[in-house]
Amino acid sequence: SAVISQKPSRDICQRGTSLTIQCQVDSQVTMMFWYRQQPGQSLTLIATANQGSEATYESGFVIDKFPISRPNLTFSTLTVSNMSPEDSSIYLCSVETGGEETQYFGPGTRLLVL
């Protein structure tokens, strides 16, 4: 498995602002994903972060709201733009190491939007 860190671990933000979440892995990985876990709910995939190309978004999620970068094989960012209280969630990144088809999750970023 890989060691995954996320920054920040938590934040409280005002509506209308944006927050960028970082995900760092200690080894090169083929696939990186971003999930959202809303209060009391399960995990929902936001997008797959593709290295060197645009992210692939799931239905209901758009690039303007959740822009994603993946400049290399160990790092990705997710920005939550123009936040509203409905964006209050835990945001998690996960990685799939080469050939394993198994995802490992970071510790998550707990976001509260006021």
Added chain:
Amino acid sequence: AQSVSQHNHHVILSEAASLELGCNYSYGGTVNLFWYVQYPGQHLQLLLKYFSGDPLVKGIKGFEAEFIKSKFSFNLRKPSVQWSDTAEYFCAVGTGRRALTFGSGTRLQVQP
């Protein structure tokens, strides 16, 4: 699109009781199946996984799960739970798209 159902939302057991958590999925093709666990204050960890072969898979901490293809099920079991098993358990399904679809989770509370 695939979906995953976990029937038990909240389970309360006494220590040494046996555990079975249900997981059913809907998808017509080949799937990879996972159980993840989230202990209080910790991040999501892989408990066990099934890709192919023996449908009874063993994971960490004495957990096991059985894949029954005809029932589209992947139930998690443990013969004797401990207080330290108190956590939230998530079943997840992976298909050729590589992304995972998660169930709603089951909160297990083990009373000493």
